[in-house]
Amino acid sequence: MSRKASDNVEYTLRSLSNLMGEKKRRKQQQEEAAAAAGERSLIASAESCTSINSQSTGAGDLERAARKQFQQDVTPAFVYVVSVFSALGGFLFGYDTGVVSGAMLLLKREMNLSALWQELLVSSTVGAAALSALAGGVLNGVLGRRPCILMASLLFTAGAVILAAARDKETLLGGRVVVGLGIGIASMTVPVYIAEAAPPHLRGRLVTINTLFITGGQFSAAVVDGAFSYLARDGWRYMLGLSAVPAVLQFLGFLFLPESPRWLIQKGQTQKARRVLSQIRGNQTIDEEYDSIKNSIDEEEKEGATGGPIIYRMLIYPPTRRALIVGCGLQMFQQLAGINTVMYYSATILQMSGVDDDRLAIWLAAVTAFTNFSFTLLGVWLVEKLGRRKLTLGSLTGTTVALFVLALGFLLSAQVSPPVTFTPGDPSGPNSTCTQYSYCNKCMLDPNCGFCYKKNGSSIVDSSCIPVNTESTDRAAWGRCMNETKSKAGGSIWAYNYCPTSYSWTALLGLILYLVFFAPGMGPMPWTVNSEIYPLWARSTGNACSSGVNWICNVLISLTFLHTAEYLTYYGAFFLYAGLACVGLIFIYGCLPETKGKKLEEIESLFESRLCTCGASDSDEGRYIEYIRVKGSNYHLSDNDASDVE
Numbered sequence: 001m002s003r004k005a006s007d008n009v010e011y012t013l014r015s016l017s018n019l020m021g022e023k024k025r026r027k028q029q030q031e032e033a034a035a036a037a038g039e040r041s042l043i044a045s046a047e048s049c050t051s052i053n054s055q056s057t058g059a060g061d062l063e064r065a066a067r068k069q070f071q072q073d074v075t076p077a078f079v080y081v082v083s084v085f086s087a088l089g090g091f092l093f094g095y096d097t098g099v100v101s102g103a104m105l106l107l108k109r110e111m112n113l114s115a116l117w118q119e120l121l122v123s124s125t126v127g128a129a130a131l132s133a134l135a136g137g138v139l140n141g142v143l144g145r146r147p148c149i150l151m152a153s154l155l156f157t158a159g160a161v162i163l164a165a166a167r168d169k170e171t172l173l174g175g176r177v178v179v180g181l182g183i184g185i186a187s188m189t190v191p192v193y194i195a196e197a198a199p200p201h202l203r204g205r206l207v208t209i210n211t212l213f214i215t216g217g218q219f220s221a222a223v224v225d226g227a228f229s230y231l232a233r234d235g236w237r238y239m240l241g242l243s244a245v246p247a248v249l250q251f252l253g254f255l256f257l258p259e260s261p262r263w264l265i266q267k268g269q270t271q272k273a274r275r276v277l278s279q280i281r282g283n284q285t286i287d288e289e290y291d292s293i294k295n296s297i298d299e300e301e302k303e304g305a306t307g308g309p310i311i312y313r314m315l316i317y318p319p320t321r322r323a324l325i326v327g328c329g330l331q332m333f334q335q336l337a338g339i340n341t342v343m344y345y346s347a348t349i350l351q352m353s354g355v356d357d358d359r360l361a362i363w364l365a366a367v368t369a370f371t372n373f374s375f376t377l378l379g380v381w382l383v384e385k386l387g388r389r390k391l392t393l394g395s396l397t398g399t400t401v402a403l404f405v406l407a408l409g410f411l412l413s414a415q416v417s418p419p420v421t422f423t424p425g426d427p428s429g430p431n432s433t434c435t436q437y438s439y440c441n442k443c444m445l446d447p448n449c450g451f452c453y454k455k456n457g458s459s460i461v462d463s464s465c466i467p468v469n470t471e472s473t474d475r476a477a478w479g480r481c482m483n484e485t486k487s488k489a490g491g492s493i494w495a496y497n498y499c500p501t502s503y504s505w506t507a508l509l510g511l512i513l514y515l516v517f518f519a520p521g522m523g524p525m526p527w528t529v530n531s532e533i534y535p536l537w538a539r540s541t542g543n544a545c546s547s548g549v550n551w552i553c554n555v556l557i558s559l560t561f562l563h564t565a566e567y568l569t570y571y572g573a574f575f576l577y578a579g580l581a582c583v584g585l586i587f588i589y590g591c592l593p594e595t596k597g598k599k600l601e602e603i604e605s606l607f608e609s610r611l612c613t614c615g616a617s618d619s620d621e622g623r624y625i626e627y628i629r630v631k632g633s634n635y636h637l638s639d640n641d642a643s644d645v646e
């Protein structure tokens with residue numbers, strides 16, 4: 001800022017302080033008293049005051065200048081360091097869930113893995129993550145956030161070492177379970193830790209960075225998969241073992257990073273909490289924030305004296321019960337909208353669209369992961385501009401449309417599905433089911449069969465339906481497509497899981513649209529919103545439950561996709577996801593309140609009215625409360641009302 005400009009700001013800030021005058025101080029005293037009795041009244045006063053504020057443009061300018069000044073000196077670099085080191089947990093979550101698909105291509109050959117073992121290696125991680133996310137609630141409450149993050153990084157490191165050194169499939173399974181335990185704990189702890197350390201005006205952005213790291217981890221995994229796929233032997237050891245690097249980095253970083261100040265206050269370690277809070281707030285006075293956290297904890301303790309397990313107390317207390325329903329609902333709809341099916345089957349979708357080279361498909365899958373990553377970046381930018389509610393609603397609307405486009409793509413492809421024109425003799429006997437199908441779409445829906453064809457220009461010739469090789473779906477059990485080498489100039493092409501048609505590009509369009517819309521909102525918001533909607537006493541348990549729901553629905557959707565497609569066909573499955581996304585849209589429209597800019601201690605009041613009327617309060621922009629600091633003194637933005645400026 002130039003000297004002149006900064007003088008101006010100083011001048012306006014000084015005038016603003018003067019304007020506040022005696023009346024301001026009196027009002028502050030009243031507010032402190034009100035704060036001790038609960039902070040509800042602040043919201044009401046903010047509602048009325050903001051409308052008066054908007055009448056005075058001059059006051060608006062002053063506010064803006066003051067806010068700018070405030071934001072400049074409240075965001076010390078340390079809070080970013082804390083967030084980035086925590087978000088390495090998100091990176092490992094993404095890397096370890098993403099890397100397995102590429103590693104599997106090599107592993108299944110080298111270790112001769114059956115389909116059951118392949119499925120076990122993929123889903124054991126997700127299953128273990130579901131269990132440890134649920135258990136993470138207790139661990140977080142008892143041990144604190146920092147030991148849980150340290151524990152997760154140790155598990156990630158141990159898992160990576162076990163996997164890289166594995167000699168048999170049983171050890172691989174053990175390693176995948178250890179990694180899954182780390183993922184579950186990290187997925188529920190990291191967002192909570194960041195939310196508790198962040199200042200309110202940056203909280204959404206910093207927590208969303210964690211999801212950026214998740215999708216960044218998935219993208220890095222895709223690149224590593226691509227690079228090591230050229231290594232015929234032991235490539236998978238590097239793919240699976242490389243995650244030890246960020247895991248060790250996180251472990252070392254967290255040896256020096258502090259515990260969450262809110263957890264420390266809750267456990268009565270107030271001196272330490274003060275030290276940590278001033279460390280992460282840099283040059284700012286922390287008294288107001290400290291008192292507000294302390295008051296709300298004292299109040300919670302008085303109210304929560306009823307005893308019993310936390311989950312029981314959450315369920316009998318309406319605001320936390322509602323928050324839990326909203327949090328779990330968001331996580332459930334994130335998975336029911338099919339993100340991991342789309343990511344997992346992106347290779348198939350790409351092949352459908354005419355990519356018939358394996359290597360190219362692997363690299364294009366990296367492009368898909370990159371789209372997910374780069375549009376999550378858009379979410380990081382939008383979350384503090386649009387707010388959580390608008391971002392989630394916009395994102396899910398687009399995602400639903402994309403799912404319909406995907407479904408239509410599969411439907412059109414099925415309708416113009418190429419016929420079987422060539423029926424070679426089956427060496428195992430004449431009655432193989434595959435050779436009895438007369439169209440590709442029937443053939444592709446049978447998991448035991450694949451479509452083998454040649455291309456003459458753009459038309460499909462010499463097409464047959466052949467049983468798939470029991471060891472690898474990459475080739476036919478016998479005949480022209482037995483060899484994995486693909487198409488190349490006039491050769492035969494093996495299509496497993498898809499049919500080549502001229503409408504295949506609609507599926508590619510659907511895929512791109514899906515990621516563009518899903519990534520900025522539905523990807524990160526369930527994690528972000530869950531990190532902020534529970535009061536402190538219920539935060540670990542609430543996040544444990546909602547993360548558990550996320551992982552359980554993840555297993556459910558990815559494991560049932562193939563069967564769903566078999567019963568309902570591919571387009572039927574995507575129509576089903578689109579339908580579920582519509583239900584999610586209604587739920588979010590009705591039930592998700594806006595939490596942008598609010599202090600964690602204020603958010604509970606958003607769930608005080610009946611469930612699914614909270615969405616309505618979003619239009620009430622007057623509920624927005626912001627604290628700004630002018631020349632070292634804290635004051636409430638709503639104090640700048642007409643009577644102060646007269």
Ligand SMILES: O[C@H]1[C@H](O)[C@@H](O)[C@H](O)[C@@H](O)[C@H]1O
Nearest residue numbers: 211214215339340372523524
């Ligand atoms: O928020 C994340 C992200 O969207 C990932 O891409 C997805 O794989 C995860 O399941 C989800 O929880």
